Amino acid sequence: MLDKMVLGRYIPGNSYIHQLDPRMKFIFVFLFTIIIFLFNNWVTYAMGIIITLIIMMLAKLKLSFLINGLKPILFILLFTLLMHVFFTKGGVTLVEYKWFNIQSRGVELGIQTVLRFVIIIFITTIMTLTTSPIELTDAIESLFKPLKKLKLPVHEFALMMSISLRFIPTLMDETTRVMNAQSARGSDIQTGSLPKRIRALMPLLIPLFISAFKRAEELAIAMEVRGYRGDIGRTKYKQLIWERKDTNGLLMLIPILLLTWLLRS
Structure with missing residues (x-):
């Protein structure tokens, strides 16, 4: 699903x-x-x-x-x-x-x-x-540009929204892989009583959270290595x-x- x-x-x-x-x-x-x-x-x-x-x-x-x-x-x-x-x-x-x-x-x-x-x-x-996520980021940043006069981090907010949308399918794919791995090990979260299914979710949530934090850390390191400084001196190709x-x-x-x-x- x-x-x-x-x-x-x-x-x-x-x-x-x-x-x-x-x-x-x-x-x-x-x-x-x-x-x-x-x-x-x-x-x-x-x-x-x-x-x-x-x-x-x-x-x-x-x-x-x-x-x-x-x-x-x-x-x-x-x-x-x-x-x-x-x-x-x-x-x-x-x-x-x-x-x-x-x-x-x-x-x-x-x-x-x-x-x-x-x-x-x-x-x-x-x-x-x-x-595309880049176009959506540019659109949000452009529409909320007047709020920069109020010292609001419009660019950072637009980037956060874009990354969130971009990683939804990635996290869903990661969830599917973890579920398949747990099923291969004999775990069953599709059947049984509700308390049993909730307990079966714990081995699924822990590696999922670890994977999400790891991806976030890798993304932050990659942006820092490439010299990302927000919208300071930033130009747009498109x-x-x-x-x-x-x-x-x-x-x-x-x-x-x-x-x-x-x-x-």
Whole structure:
């Protein structure tokens, strides 16, 4: 399952979404996420799903690939759905047994909340899949550049975000290798009772943490040896260029916002 993690991965390509300025994609994802929280009925959620599918096709990505990326967080989505189903009341009673009952409002809100999370995850994943870590770092640094006047370490923050995203798939691959090594030694973390599975995780977590700290130390040493000093005197080989298509892409948020407002209950 862990090898299906797509968050933080970058797929080189020449699609329309690949060619957009990373700053535009970052702003679009941020504003579109705000619009998603305005959805409050099935029509608006259907519109959000259609827009997401259109962006996915423009990025030349497969739906099955993005769906596989949901598998590692499937438990969180299922837990969110069940919390709404069992604890949100209102509407028609669907199931009633002794001390608990399931009502239609809880089921409706549960499904809508899961859809909201899925759309946000899809949009964010499309951005990371079509934007290299270096471009994402430059975009964050450029957008938050005014904060440098407040003596905030904008460059270091952007670099930290980029490295974090970059090492997500690396750590997932490392976790898979450790799990396979433990399985070869007779360890079983997939079956058994919950306490037994938790105890079986300890031999997995210790080498994983050691490997993560070792990678962090090696990266720090490599950056120090190469004379890295933050953004002091730093130049960029590839300059970010804002083009007309980036402006047109952001302007598309206006009709999306208007449609959302008109279609809201």
